[in-house]
Amino acid sequence: MKTEQVVERIKGRLSGIEIRIPRERRVMVYTHLERLIEVLESLRDQGATHISTITVVDRIEENVFEVLYHLYWENNEITVRVEISRENPVVPTVTTILPGALTYEREIQDMFGIRVEHIPNPKRILLSDDWPEGVYPLRKDYAVK
C-alpha cells in the first residue's frame, strides 16, 4: 500500500491527529495518552495487526518520556508516538489490542521504569534476578560504572 493511502485511511477514521511522513513508507502518528488506545484500536481494525516493537526516548531536559509504538502495515512502518511525564511514567497496556506487545511492555518496565497498567504478566524480563529495585539502566540519568 502507498504511504499516501495509509495516511488517508488513518485520517479517515481519526480526526485531529497529527501525522508526519519523514520519508516514503514511514509514518509518524503523534497522539496523546488519552487517545492512544483509540488510535491503536483504529489502526488494528484497519489491518495494522503487527507490532514490531515499543521504544522509548528519554528526553530528560524536557522531563518527558516519549513512548513509540512501531507497527508494520503493508510495507509501511507506522509509529504511534505518545509523550508521558517523567515524574509519573504510566501507560496503559496495549496487549488488549495487540497481544504481541507484552514482551516489549515488560522490557520498557525493566529498562525505563515505565509502569504499564493492567499488564497481564508484569514479571521482570531482561534484567538479572538480583537487580536492585528502582534502578533503570536505559534512563539518561543512569550512571554507568
Add this chain to the structure above:
Amino acid sequence: MDLLKWARMKSPWICHFNTGGCNACDIEVVAVLTPRFDVERFGVLLKGSPRHADVLVVTGPVTQQSEARLKRVYEQMAEPKFVLAVGVCTCSGGVFHGCYNARGGVDTVIPVDVYIGGCPPRPSEIIDGVVHVLNKIAGGGLAEKSSVNEGQAVQ
C-alpha cells in the same frame, strides 16, 4: 612422564559455558570440535557436565546474571582444572565493557589460564589456545611458540 600426567594430556575434556556472549565465539568453538579442524586429535571431547571436564571453555563477557553460575560451574570441576577464555569479550569485556549488566572479563570472577583474543577468534587461534593448555597440563608453562601456529598448518 608419570602416568597421571600422560592421561591428562591425552584427554583434556572440555566443558563449554557461554557467560553472555553473542554466539559468534560459540560457533567457532563448535567448528573447532568438528572434523574440519578436529581438536579431538588432542583427545579433546566436549562434555555436558563440568564434573567430567578438565578445561572450562568460556565465551562472552560475564554478566551480572551469569556471574554466580560461572563460579558454581567452575567450583564443580575436579582439580586440576584449566580455564580457556575464548574471544575478546571473555578476556576483557570487549565491546560490552562498562555495560550496565556486564562485569567485564572472566578473570574478574575465576582464574584464567589461557586467553584467546579475536572477535571471534579463528578456529586456528582456538587450537593454538588448546595447545597452550596442553603445555600447561604438561607442567611446562606456556609454549614460546606452538607447533600449530608455525607456517600455515591449519587453514
